[in-house]
Amino acid sequence: MATQQRRERERAQRETLIVNAAREMAEADGWPAVTVRRLAERIEYSQPVLYSHFAGRGAIVDAVALLGIGELAASLEAARVGAAPGEELEAVAQAYLDFAAEHPAVFEAAFTLAEGLPFGPDAPDELKAGFAPLFAVFAPLAGDHDPEAVTEAGWAAIHGLAVLARDGRLRPRHQRERLAVLLEKFTST
Amino acid sequence: MATQQRRERERAQRETLIVNAAREMAEADGWPAVTVRRLAERIEYSQPVLYSHFAGRGAIVDAVALLGIGELAASLEAARVGAAPGEELEAVAQAYLDFAAEHPAVFEAAFTLAEGLPFGPDAPDELKAGFAPLFAVFAPLAGDHDPEAVTEAGWAAIHGLAVLARDGRLRPRHQRERLAVLLEKFTST
DNA sequence: TCACGATCCTAGCATCGCTAGACATCCGAG
DNA sequence: CTCGGATGTCTAGCGATGCTAGGATCGTGA
Numbered sequence: 001m002a003t004q005q006r007r008e009r010e011r012a013q014r015e016t017l018i019v020n021a022a023r024e025m026a027e028a029d030g031w032p033a034v035t036v037r038r039l040a041e042r043i044e045y046s047q048p049v050l051y052s053h054f055a056g057r058g059a060i061v062d063a064v065a066l067l068g069i070g071e072l073a074a075s076l077e078a079a080r081v082g083a084a085p086g087e088e089l090e091a092v093a094q095a096y097l098d099f100a101a102e103h104p105a106v107f108e109a110a111f112t113l114a115e116g117l118p119f120g121p122d123a124p125d126e127l128k129a130g131f132a133p134l135f136a137v138f139a140p141l142a143g144d145h146d147p148e149a150v151t152e153a154g155w156a157a158i159h160g161l162a163v164l165a166r167d168g169r170l171r172p173r174h175q176r177e178r179l180a181v182l183l184e185k186f187t188s189t
Numbered sequence: 190m191a192t193q194q195r196r197e198r199e200r201a202q203r204e205t206l207i208v209n210a211a212r213e214m215a216e217a218d219g220w221p222a223v224t225v226r227r228l229a230e231r232i233e234y235s236q237p238v239l240y241s242h243f244a245g246r247g248a249i250v251d252a253v254a255l256l257g258i259g260e261l262a263a264s265l266e267a268a269r270v271g272a273a274p275g276e277e278l279e280a281v282a283q284a285y286l287d288f289a290a291e292h293p294a295v296f297e298a299a300f301t302l303a304e305g306l307p308f309g310p311d312a313p314d315e316l317k318a319g320f321a322p323l324f325a326v327f328a329p330l331a332g333d334h335d336p337e338a339v340t341e342a343g344w345a346a347i348h349g350l351a352v353l354a355r356d357g358r359l360r361p362r363h364q365r366e367r368l369a370v371l372l373e374k375f376t377s378t
Numbered sequence: 379t380c381a382c383g384a385t386c387c388t389a390g391c392a393t394c395g396c397t398a399g400a401c402a403t404c405c406g407a408g
Numbered sequence: 409c410t411c412g413g414a415t416g417t418c419t420a421g422c423g424a425t426g427c428t429a430g431g432a433t434c435g436t437g438a
Contacts, residue, residue, distance in 0.1 A: 153370040160349025181342040
């Protein structure tokens, strides 16, 4: 029956409603404020409904993380293709730092809270899509090294910049200069 | 009276007992397993005793973080002075990665759980002591840039390598190669 | 119309961080 | 040596958390 399809459609809608609500609440008041009770009240359903969609609170965080990684991937790729020739690396790196600064809660979900996301060979498409633009800008700089290793090292450098800056570990007003150092170190020969 | 001094001595002993217990429990079963109740039972005191030493659970985590940062600083400095001339950077970087891999719970406390630690100008000595060996190996590579900015960028690169590897985001067997890439990028020219 | 199945909610459990108030213990003054 | 006060510790409990069992309610198809 068509009823079945409508049901599934409504279920899918409600699932994105949940994920979006969790994301907005986290971005507004931090992840500790995203409790199952408050989330349920926000979407105007009772708590057990959440558990019919997700295995638990952690699974909801993972869903936000996956969504965020997809957006980060799209943002990186957009920065790459929109950059002037020769400036792709800088554009991608800047996009990465901007994403971390503008969506701290999503970034936190993706890189420190998520626990159920598989990595390595059987990672979701969003994760591989995020690696692609990084590989595109770092691989040409590989020289004698393994292009993937260079990409991973470059990614790590940018990521470290993002997380240490977010936690207030670095001098706030020198982010631009730190990035310039990194770019020069990676591009020179 | 001398009684006062004995009291303070015993209090200090118990405080380190608490911090060490928290650290061991976290290293054994992860931070979520370090509850106030379990910690109290472990040290064979009731819960309120913990609150007479620390403002709350978070303050205990901060204490472990500070302790760990001190050890990390000592480890980095030892690696630097013990390295052959010209290999100080590699030794320090390797020590950083080793510390993160061997004490994941302490590393987590120091860099993702700690919330009450002050940074910037009025940071505790342990934090400044940790920056010193990094500055010592990175500043000579500054060239035209600000030495502190280069140090921060280099630290971020190593740190990113540590956290991404810890979370299983990077290919496990290529850590050595990634580090080699980083070292070459920073030392060339 | 009616019985069945899916959907949802109320109520509750165990556990968490934290705290008030009672109890015990130790110290120094008389 | 005794006793009052201060110090230290514990028992018991509060509000809130993540999660779940069981019953009520609704729509569906015969």
